[in-house]
Each structure stands twice: as C-alpha cells, then as structure tokens.
Amino acid sequence: MLLKMIKFNSKYIFAISMVSAMGGLLFGYDWVVIGGAKPFYEKFFDIAQSPNLQGWAMSCALVGCLLGSIISGILSDRFGRKKLLIFSAFLFLISALGTGYSDIFNVFVFYRILGGIGIGLASNLSPMYIAEVSPASMRGRFVSLNQLTIVIGILAAQLVNWQIADVVTVDASDAEILASWNGQVGWRWMFWAELFPAGLFLVLMFFVPESPRWLAKNGAEKTVEKILTRIGGTIYAQSEYVSIKESLSLSPEKVNWRQLFDPKLKKVLLIGIVLAAFQQWCGINVIFNYADEIFTAAGYGVSDILFNIVITGSVNLLFTFVAIYTVDRFGRRNLMLIGAGGLAGIYALMGAAYYFQFSGFILLFLVILAIACYAMSLAPITWVVLSEIFPNKIRGGAMAVATVSLWTASFLLTYSFPFLNKLLNASGTFWLYGLISVMGFLFIWKKLPETKGKTLEEIEHELIK
Numbered sequence: 001m002l003l004k005m006i007k008f009n010s011k012y013i014f015a016i017s018m019v020s021a022m023g024g025l026l027f028g029y030d031w032v033v034i035g036g037a038k039p040f041y042e043k044f045f046d047i048a049q050s051p052n053l054q055g056w057a058m059s060c061a062l063v064g065c066l067l068g069s070i071i072s073g074i075l076s077d078r079f080g081r082k083k084l085l086i087f088s089a090f091l092f093l094i095s096a097l098g099t100g101y102s103d104i105f106n107v108f109v110f111y112r113i114l115g116g117i118g119i120g121l122a123s124n125l126s127p128m129y130i131a132e133v134s135p136a137s138m139r140g141r142f143v144s145l146n147q148l149t150i151v152i153g154i155l156a157a158q159l160v161n162w163q164i165a166d167v168v169t170v171d172a173s174d175a176e177i178l179a180s181w182n183g184q185v186g187w188r189w190m191f192w193a194e195l196f197p198a199g200l201f202l203v204l205m206f207f208v209p210e211s212p213r214w215l216a217k218n219g220a221e222k223t224v225e226k227i228l229t230r231i232g233g234t235i236y237a238q239s240e241y242v243s244i245k246e247s248l249s250l251s252p253e254k255v256n257w258r259q260l261f262d263p264k265l266k267k268v269l270l271i272g273i274v275l276a277a278f279q280q281w282c283g284i285n286v287i288f289n290y291a292d293e294i295f296t297a298a299g300y301g302v303s304d305i306l307f308n309i310v311i312t313g314s315v316n317l318l319f320t321f322v323a324i325y326t327v328d329r330f331g332r333r334n335l336m337l338i339g340a341g342g343l344a345g346i347y348a349l350m351g352a353a354y355y356f357q358f359s360g361f362i363l364l365f366l367v368i369l370a371i372a373c374y375a376m377s378l379a380p381i382t383w384v385v386l387s388e389i390f391p392n393k394i395r396g397g398a399m400a401v402a403t404v405s406l407w408t409a410s411f412l413l414t415y416s417f418p419f420l421n422k423l424l425n426a427s428g429t430f431w432l433y434g435l436i437s438v439m440g441f442l443f444i445w446k447k448l449p450e451t452k453g454k455t456l457e458e459i460e461h462e463l464i465k
Contacts, residue, residue, distance in 0.1 A: 008135055008232045016208045017142045020129045021149040022201040023085055023122030026092045028153025029197065030115045031285075033190050034058060036161025036309065039168075040187040043178040045105040051418040053105075060109045061116035062411035068120020069407055073400020080218075081129040081211045084121050089202035091118035096194035124403045128395060131387035132211040135232060136455040140327035143387050144320070147380030151320045153197075155313035160193045162310050213392055213456075216244045247392045247457040268389050268463045269398060271447055275336075276406035278440040279382040282343050283433030284374040285410065286417045287312065287367055315368050319375035331452040332381050332388075333444065339377025340441035346370045347434030355427035388451045391460045 034041075038058070047053035068088070076084055095115030102108035127146045134142040165182050177183050212227045221241075228237035326335060350366045390398035420429045451459050 006135075006232050006236045008138070008236070009230060010138075012230055013134060013138075013142060014145075016133060017130045017145050018149070019201075019204045019208050020081075020085060020126050021146040022197065022204065023088055023126040023149075024146040025149040025153035025156070026089070026194065026198055026201060027119045027122050027126075028150035028155075029157045029194050030061070030092065030095070030119055030153075031150075031157075032154045032313075033157040033161065033194065034061070034112070036158060036165070037187040037190045040165075040177065040182045041108070043174050043183050044187065045108065047105065048174060051422065055415040055418050057105075057109065057112075059411050059414040061112040061119065062407050062414060064113035064116020064118075065120040065123070065407035065410065066116075066404055067113075068117040068122075069124050069400050069403040070120075071117070072121050072124040072403070073397045076125060076128075076396035076400070077214075077217075077394070080214050081125050081132070082205065082208065085125050085129070086202065086205045088118040088121035088125070089198055089205060091115065091121070092198035093195060093202065096191050096198055100188040100191040120403065120407060123406070124399050127383040127387040128399050129211050131384075131456065132213040132395075133209075133227075133231065135236070136453060136458075138328065139388070139456075140332070140384050140452065141324050143384045144324040144327050144380045147383055148317075148320050148324060151313075151317045151375065151379075155310070155317050156197075157190075157193075158309045158313040161190050162307060164189050164193070212240075213244055213395075216241065217392065243455060243457045244392065247460055264464050265391070265394075265398070267447075268391075269401060272386055272389060272398065272402035273405040274443055275382050275385060275448070276402040277409035278340075278436070278443070279378050280406055280409040280413050281433070281436050282340070282374070282378055282440060283347070283413065283430065283436070284343070284370060284379070285413060287371065311364070312368060312371050316371050316375045316379075319372040320380060322376040323380040326376070327381060327384060328452060331450050332385050333448050333450045335377045335381045336385070336444045336448060337441060339373055339379075339381070340437050340444055342373035342377070343370060344434045344437035344441065346373060347430045347437060351427040351429075351431035351434065353427075354425065354430065385448070385451065388456060388459055389463060391464055392456065 034057075042048040042054065042057070045053075045057075047057060072084060091114055095111050095118060098111035099108060099115065102111060127143050130143045130146055131139055164186050166180065166186065168177060168180075168182065172180075180186075209227045210223075212224045212231075215227070216224045224241055224244075225237050228240050231237075232240070323335065346366060346369050350363070350370065353363050353366060386399060386402050390402075417429070420432065424432065449462065454462070
C-alpha cells in the first residue's frame, strides 16, 4: 500500500532515460541516413548496376550491429551499461567522420561497419538501461522513449538528407548525378551531420548514473540505495533493493553463457529471439532503406522521393507518441497483435497495388499506413518486451542473444530485398512480408504473456518457473 503512495522523481528518471536514449537517436540516424545518400554514393562508387554491391553497401553496417550485440552481451554484465554506451558514442563519432571522407568503397564499408558496432551496442544497452532505472508503473512509456529517439533520429536523417541535396531533375542521367554537387560532396555532408548528436551523447553520458541493478549485482549497496532513493525516495529504495537482491539470490553467483541454455530459460529466450527477428522480418525497414526503389516503382522521381521519405518519417514520429501513450494502458501483447495483424492486411493491399500497377498517392498512402501501424506497435513495443522479460542475473547476455537475432534478421532482410524485388517484383515481395506478419501474429497470440504493470522481478518469477 505504501508503494502505491510513492511520488517518483519523474523529471530525474526522464532526464537520465533521455540521455541513454540518445543512443537510440544515433541508431536511427545512422540506420537511415544511407537511404537518402544512396542515389548519390552509388554513382560515386560505381555500384549502381550491381545488386550484390548495392545490397552489401546497405547491409554491411548490420555486420557491425551483430558484432556490437555480441560485444554487449560479453561485456555489459562485466563492465556495466554506462561504459559501453560511452564507447558506442565514440564509435558513432568515428564512423560519421570516416564515412563522409571515404573515397574508396571498401573504406566506406569499413566505417559503416564501425558505426554498426555502435548501433549494436546502443540498441542493446539503451532500452536495457532505461528498464533498469524505471519503476514498474511507468517502465513501458520510459523504455518507449528509446524508440521515440530512434524515430527522431530517423526523421532528422531524412530532413538533413532532403535539405542537403540539391534538386535533381526527373530526367537526370547517372553521369549528370555523379558530376553534380550531390554526387561529389552532398552525400558526404549527410553522414557528417551525425557528428553533432554523437558528440553531445558522448559528453552527456558521463553525467548519468550506472544501472542500479547492475550495481546491486556487483555489491555496490550504498550507491544503489542512493540512486533508487533519488528515483523514488527512501521507502521505494528499500523495497526495490530487497526485491533485486532476492532475484539475484535465485541464480548462481558466477554468470556464464551456459546459463542461457538452462531449460527454465528456454521459453523466455525463444520468445525474445522470435520477437526480435519478427520486428525486422515484418518488412518495414526496407521502406526506409530502399525508399529509392519502392517510390521509383510507384512513379516518383529522386527529389520527390526525398520529400516522401520526410513524410514517412513524420508519420513514424507521430505514431510513436501513440505507442508511448498506450503501452502502459493497453498492454504490450495487445499492441503487438494490432501491429502484426494490421501489417498483414496493409501488405496484402500494397502487393495488390503494385501488381495492378497503381502509382502515386495510393501507394504513398499505403506506405504511410504501414509505417503508422508499425510505429505504434512492433517498433517500440518489441524493445519494451525485450528489456523486461529476461532475468536480472543474465539480462545482458540474454538481451544480446535477442539483439543478435534482430540484427541477423535485419541483415538478411536488407541484403535480400534487391534480389527478392527482382525475383518476385514489389507485389510478391510485400505479399511475402504479409505472410510473415500472419505467422508473427500467431506466435504472439500463443506465446507472449502480458507484462504491463509488473516489476522486473515479478515478470522473472512468472516466466522462469
């Protein structure tokens, strides 16, 4: 009863959550900036006629994402969340600088992979950190801030790309685009624009505390109580610390990767792996990464495509606020079902539109509808669920396994799209994503429990029996 009367320091929780979530902003920017630069750097590196090199340029960062996720899993339980988030900020800085200066394709790829490592670290650690500092009653909306900053990063990249690029005439040839300011310099500034938020993230991360749950696991009792007291006062700090210690006492003192294969963890690990992969294989990210091909097939020119991308990013941002408002009201499971079912229906219509060769506004509307559905459901809620369902003792390692699954799926999605688009055409490709969305709906319906309003320790007791 006393816990229900606690007045939490929402401003403090919001501040440290937003700083951590800047990793999400850089994730979003770095992830999408390449889509706007694509029509120009492909001409510069002479890869526009090679689906293999096109796919590699777009997906190479995902190799880094996988490496970053693995590094996070190995090191986050040893060195904590804060130090690795600082390291990710440093990688974003180096990647942005190096990618923009690249004159050789392999050098370009190297720096993209380096930025991918930063994404892998941030995508794993930012939602995990926020979940570990947030009270149960408001954890959903605070973890959703990470997705909000991802979306802000996506929109920022889209706006920057749109503003930096000079107007490209509809009938411009590849040679004319290559010789233009866009083809020689403009695409470089698209990557360099990331330097400012990356630098800000690096500086601000030094001012946030370490995760109290990680500190508790490492015996820093006084520091834990100090942080928890600042979050919710003395009564909250005492109650929460007792709950954390009880949870940690249920596992062996020494943590190793073999614990992930404990039969008790099989169910929860499977849920994490499948949901992470489904968030990517539902197909929305190809709209951001391959907007050039998708909108070209719908009859738009290069400059119109850049403007349309800004529209999709704005819708993405708007409906992320819907998710933040509803996640602690409607619950995680309901929103995930809405997202999977909604996308299945929208993709059926998109495939039909491409098949019957509709173009222009109709396809733009369906793309916007798909992004809205994704933004209010699968995009943020998957990260909320992943940050909640794993036990305290092995959260770093288990979260890494889930994010490795996510980035593996993302790599396969991004690399395969040019081939699928050529083999199945746009219609068949989106029908395939629709079928995957149906399968995801069925999995969520059967396997995903509701975690709304429960402490991390209560969720652990429920899932790990």
